[in-house]
Amino acid sequence: MTELTLVQAVNRGLQEAMRADPDVIVLGEDVGVNGGVFRATEGLLKEFGADRVLDTPLSETGIVGSAIGMALYGLKPVAEIQFLDFIYPAFDQIVSELAKMRYRSGGQFPCHVVVRAPYGGGIKGGLYHSQSTEAYFCHTAGLKVVVPSTPADAKGLLRTAIADEDPVLFLEPKRIYRSVTGEVPDGDHRVPFGSARTVRAGSDVSVFAYGAMVPVVTEAAAALEAEGISAEVIDLRSLVPLDEEAVLASVGRTGRAVVVHEAARCCGFGAEVAAVLAEKAFYSLKAPIARVTGYDTPFPYALENVYLPGPDRVVAAVRDTVRAG
Amino acid sequence: MTELTLVQAVNRGLQEAMRADPDVIVLGEDVGVNGGVFRATEGLLKEFGADRVLDTPLSETGIVGSAIGMALYGLKPVAEIQFLDFIYPAFDQIVSELAKMRYRSGGQFPCHVVVRAPYGGGIKGGLYHSQSTEAYFCHTAGLKVVVPSTPADAKGLLRTAIADEDPVLFLEPKRIYRSVTGEVPDGDHRVPFGSARTVRAGSDVSVFAYGAMVPVVTEAAAALEAEGISAEVIDLRSLVPLDEEAVLASVGRTGRAVVVHEAARCCGFGAEVAAVLAEKAFYSLKAPIARVTGYDTPFPYALENVYLPGPDRVVAAVRDTVRAG
Amino acid sequence: MAATASRPSAPAPSEDRLGGARLVDAYRAMVLARALDERCLSLQRQGRIGFYAPHAGQEAALVGSALAVAAEDWVFPAYREMTVALVRGASLQAVVDQLFGDAGDLAKGRQMPNHFAFRDQHFVSASSPIGTQIPQAVGAAMAARYRKQAITTITYFGDGATSSNDFHAGLNFAGVFRAPTIFFCQNNEWAISLPRERQTRSSTLAMKAEAYGFPGVVVDGNDVNAVYAAVRAARARAVAGDGPTLIEAQVYRFGPHSTSDDPRRYRADAQVEEARRRDPVARLRAELLAAQLLDEAADAALAEEARTRIGEAIGRAEATPALEPLSIFDDVFAQPTARLAEQRTDCAAHLAPGGRSS
Amino acid sequence: MAATASRPSAPAPSEDRLGGARLVDAYRAMVLARALDERCLSLQRQGRIGFYAPHAGQEAALVGSALAVAAEDWVFPAYREMTVALVRGASLQAVVDQLFGDAGDLAKGRQMPNHFAFRDQHFVSASSPIGTQIPQAVGAAMAARYRKQAITTITYFGDGATSSNDFHAGLNFAGVFRAPTIFFCQNNEWAISLPRERQTRSSTLAMKAEAYGFPGVVVDGNDVNAVYAAVRAARARAVAGDGPTLIEAQVYRFGPHSTSDDPRRYRADAQVEEARRRDPVARLRAELLAAQLLDEAADAALAEEARTRIGEAIGRAEATPALEPLSIFDDVFAQPTARLAEQRTDCAAHLAPGGRSS
Numbered sequence A, B: 001m002t003e004l005t006l007v008q009a010v011n012r013g014l015q016e017a018m019r020a021d022p023d024v025i026v027l028g029e030d031v032g033v034n035g036g037v038f039r040a041t042e043g044l045l046k047e048f049g050a051d052r053v054l055d056t057p058l059s060e061t062g063i064v065g066s067a068i069g070m071a072l073y074g075l076k077p078v079a080e081i082q083f084l085d086f087i088y089p090a091f092d093q094i095v096s097e098l099a100k101m102r103y104r105s106g107g108q109f110p111c112h113v114v115v116r117a118p119y120g121g122g123i124k125g126g127l128y129h130s131q132s133t134e135a136y137f138c139h140t141a142g143l144k145v146v147v148p149s150t151p152a153d154a155k156g157l158l159r160t161a162i163a164d165e166d167p168v169l170f171l172e173p174k175r176i177y178r179s180v181t182g183e184v185p186d187g188d189h190r191v192p193f194g195s196a197r198t199v200r201a202g203s204d205v206s207v208f209a210y211g212a213m214v215p216v217v218t219e220a221a222a223a224l225e226a227e228g229i230s231a232e233v234i235d236l237r238s239l240v241p242l243d244e245e246a247v248l249a250s251v252g253r254t255g256r257a258v259v260v261h262e263a264a265r266c267c268g269f270g271a272e273v274a275a276v277l278a279e280k281a282f283y284s285l286k287a288p289i290a291r292v293t294g295y296d297t298p299f300p301y302a303l304e305n306v307y308l309p310g311p312d313r314v315v316a317a318v319r320d321t322v323r324a325g
Numbered sequence C, D: 001m002a003a004t005a006s007r008p009s010a011p012a013p014s015e016d017r018l019g020g021a022r023l024v025d026a027y028r029a030m031v032l033a034r035a036l037d038e039r040c041l042s043l044q045r046q047g048r049i050g051f052y053a054p055h056a057g058q059e060a061a062l063v064g065s066a067l068a069v070a071a072e073d074w075v076f077p078a079y080r081e082m083t084v085a086l087v088r089g090a091s092l093q094a095v096v097d098q099l100f101g102d103a104g105d106l107a108k109g110r111q112m113p114n115h116f117a118f119r120d121q122h123f124v125s126a127s128s129p130i131g132t133q134i135p136q137a138v139g140a141a142m143a144a145r146y147r148k149q150a151i152t153t154i155t156y157f158g159d160g161a162t163s164s165n166d167f168h169a170g171l172n173f174a175g176v177f178r179a180p181t182i183f184f185c186q187n188n189e190w191a192i193s194l195p196r197e198r199q200t201r202s203s204t205l206a207m208k209a210e211a212y213g214f215p216g217v218v219v220d221g222n223d224v225n226a227v228y229a230a231v232r233a234a235r236a237r238a239v240a241g242d243g244p245t246l247i248e249a250q251v252y253r254f255g256p257h258s259t260s261d262d263p264r265r266y267r268a269d270a271q272v273e274e275a276r277r278r279d280p281v282a283r284l285r286a287e288l289l290a291a292q293l294l295d296e297a298a299d300a301a302l303a304e305e306a307r308t309r310i311g312e313a314i315g316r317a318e319a320t321p322a323l324e325p326l327s328i329f330d331d332v333f334a335q336p337t338a339r340l341a342e343q344r345t346d347c348a349a350h351l352a353p354g355g356r357s358s
């Protein structure tokens, strides 16, 4: 066990994966000499050299497009997109190519690329350094999407992602890159995809979250406990594949559900969770399903704290849900 | 009134808008000399000339990027994307620029572009000529998204889109471009955004659909009537803004809901409808909310009929829903 | 063409011209390509296949380039390169099964006709979005170099694709990383209805390479040996570590863009007639006859052989069973997720006689 | 700089050199730019503004280009062009309010510092994604021509942006449609940590224009008059209907990429020192002193004037109230949808003292 910040855990995960397998290659903007604008790739160039840590030109199309070619040839590229907000120039390569390569070739051309991207608000980044558009990727068949909220999961999910046979979008909650610290198992620690994590057990309501919303929800749950409401907090951490079993089991016990994310509400991942529950947990439900999310506006700068769900909004939604039925 | 096919109604809408306003400009691949690969822009070059009907190079980035510039300058560009499947090279321009221009400038730079795109399956188009990825755009704050299912709505929504002050994604169900014919009001016929259309009234269950799924659902409703199930069919037609009032009112009456779309299920627009209902119509609901959708696989070629929701799948889901409670 | 039997013999590393038997091999491949093309157009008209994108007029570019690269090299094609796959040893049967989307299709009927994938031939799965294969070819080339394998990748695309994002990204990466990649642009003068001169204002497409710091060459795409030599030279440069080359093969698309297209809407017949006077198949035929590498009888036999093989393959394809409906759930991921397994079960219930709920 | 008062006088149409009072005007703008830049860096260090991207080293390129275009022309900037907005008459107060994101910000605090939008100055809202403004500038130019208005658009971007999709699309469209656009590339040698020579292998960035069929020119970006002349010439070409021009202004970024960046990680101080010897502000100062258009006293007065104006603007910004929280719901659409109205109400309840549910 080593105590690490979340971004250090990402760095450690990359380093260990590169040590374990010479096919693992890192590429992206400013990942080499500069060690990444958030320092997630710090030290990698020095240890592994310029053949394995590639500072690329300013083109996400080129980063993901060339990573796909590397993966087809048999390497295991890990591409960094500097901010999730800048992934759109690569959207065609991700949606049309990466996600569909195995399928369209009838399994002849698996294409395993890990795309890492810091995402989310809370760093005063405004419209273009704050987005949480994970739903675009969750809606894209053929991609896996995971989001750690702790250092241990950051390393464990990243090692799993790099070892996986399918394309993975690995989203890093940059707001808690350094504010969250935790014990990380040494060695080949892996967290399986498709398994949610119970952050705290509770009996009155299930609150689902991921990434930087997990600490927010946890704080809310503590406040709620003080007023006698027992909230179960589930960190989904793997959006695709989703741990439906855990989601349904939790609501089966509590009968109430609140879903929390930073992303805009309309067609966000919270809609998917609510829809799954409205179909499969209908008879357990005692109250309407609430969504606490970013609003359906672009992400603002000066007033980001108005936009972002905070513990207060979670508390209010949980209270309403518990009072409702 | 004139009897037109859906694609003719689009053509008519473009022609009338261009006649009415010299600021309306059409641009895209093969829209001029060739009249569009589906003939939606047939005759426009001849009537309005090469200054207003622009055959562009093969770059969706360029098409939408230059259309944004035109709109900022005060024109009303209508950009055609040949297939929705090919919109991704323009995704950055749409998501980062078009959707956010008004917002980020504090209202100083409104940016009104209509992006037209044929979408959907059923024409043996395989992975890249069949997609329904409307959810990506519905999740993007700042965009309006509409989908006609009749010739009258095609013209009426298109005229509204071109007259609107905001960016609009106008999706055309190409599968029924020619198979659906109907009376279209002459002159300046407009269908307001944010208003759903009741295709048929019913009392047992509300079935929500849009685009090429509307005829599928209507066929299913007829079959269900024969077995004594009264299905209300609602054509959402405007996804953003959504006519929540109509959706809630219908389920308020029927107590049951089935949502149908071609797109993949996970985070599709059906999830949003289900989530709205699970929050706001909870106490009316008598049965689980069903989603009848494309599967969470890429769109296949040879077996597209297995993938696409047909009347049989709608009938089965409605039956289950009605029997459930 | 059986998997290996009729594959033209591999070029000697130093060879920079096709002659003798190898030139006849090239011609045979071109005759097959032309015959298959014609046959496919009529199969589509008869409703026996759903779509087709013809390559008539581009045979010398296709065959010349395909013969110039090695079996270890990787191909990143667009959608007019079935002939490249055949030259590399893909079976004619597999090609035809793809067009039919039947159970013999190696890609399980997932894609429209013309979008081939042949793992054994390093012929990467084609897709419809224009240009996306270009940076992928660069990445594969970088990967090969990383593995110290002295191969190249070759990527095919059209004049229209030079406007794509991926062209720009791919060529720029190739220049910066000196990737051993051959960019093979078939400039057939049209991108559906847009003529080359309205696609871009550069004087040639080849000169665009200069913007990325490496050479671009224009070659007469109707001359199989000119194409062959240009690709050989580019390959030699690439494996020597001298980086990428852009080749613009000037050809002409004789037929429609695809079976969904009516070229009379945008181009004059006279232009087509004029281009047909430079028909690459007729040209090579004349050369071979003049060089006495072929006579009329041998030529007729080649044509007959092509027709027969094609007819047999189509016959077999039409006798091949349809794909298993539930196969649409395979290959989304290496292992199906719980959700896909559930959807598969649900789908199976619908497909069962009588459907799910009855 | 007040909205119009200190705006340098408009150039005579034929003028292709700044001299006399106009050159002093240019210098004044550059002095203001440098002083503002230094002040912003310290504001950020003190936590009074959240972020800043400096432009020191690029003042001659900014001012020279801004003076060379007309008030009717449209500007499509990146994020280092506050000085262009000021030269065009945007008020210093509005610029500073944007940096503070206060209620005086014309863009309502929606964006990070440096992402300006000034409708009255035809200064289009900047954004962070690199390159996206480029095809937009082309479209606006096409629109102006359609309206028969003899204006141009000018778009600013960096060396890194030449790798973007939008650069390729924008320049290609401009070439094909002969758009009256000036592509003004400030090659400051670095894209964060990537040096120019690893961004692309072309010998210059200007030469990339040839791939799109129009001229590209390299200009010494430390020489305000060289920049001015190049932009004047490009503008003349554009309004004459001769199409676009790419200008590569060679400059150097003296400071960090932004306040989030530590350039010592990737470049040697010696390189910066060497570049500083070509400081455009010092250079123009020396020229003006030599030409006796300026003396030490006047120079000191200019510097003092800049400091005073900046100090006053910051003082006012710090006294300006914060934005109204519910303003985040404005400007998503021209009219709020029912859903946004509902979310606004919900948000208002949360913001009310005590919060919604208590």
Ligand SMILES: Cc1ncc(C[n+]2csc(CCOP(=O)(O)OP(=O)(O)O)c2C)c(N)n1
Binding pocket: B029, B058, B060, B082, B086, B089, C080, C128, C129, C130, C157, C158, C159, C160, C161, C162, C188, C190, C191, C192, C253, C257
């Ligand atoms: C991104 C994208 N946009 C549009 C299309 C529709 N489309 C298919 S082929 C084609 C023209 C391609 O021209 P070119 O690259 O010259 O290749 P050719 O067909 O001539 O071989 C177009 C516009 C597409 N497939 N992909």
Ligand SMILES: Cc1ncc(C[n+]2csc(CCOP(=O)(O)OP(=O)(O)O)c2C)c(N)n1
Binding pocket: A029, A058, A060, A082, A086, A089, D080, D128, D129, D130, D157, D158, D159, D160, D161, D162, D188, D190, D191, D192, D253, D257
């Ligand atoms: C599409 C995109 N990718 C990545 C980034 C992150 N980023 C911000 S500035 C920058 C470098 C830009 O370099 P250049 O174009 O030379 O402009 P300069 O900053 O030197 O003025 C990068 C990579 C971005 N803003 N947009």
Ligand SMILES: [Mg+2]
Binding pocket: C158, C159, C160, C186, C187, C188, C189, C190, C191, C192
């Ligand atoms: Mg072509």
Ligand SMILES: [Mg+2]
Binding pocket: D158, D159, D160, D186, D187, D188, D189, D190, D191, D192
């Ligand atoms: Mg730069």
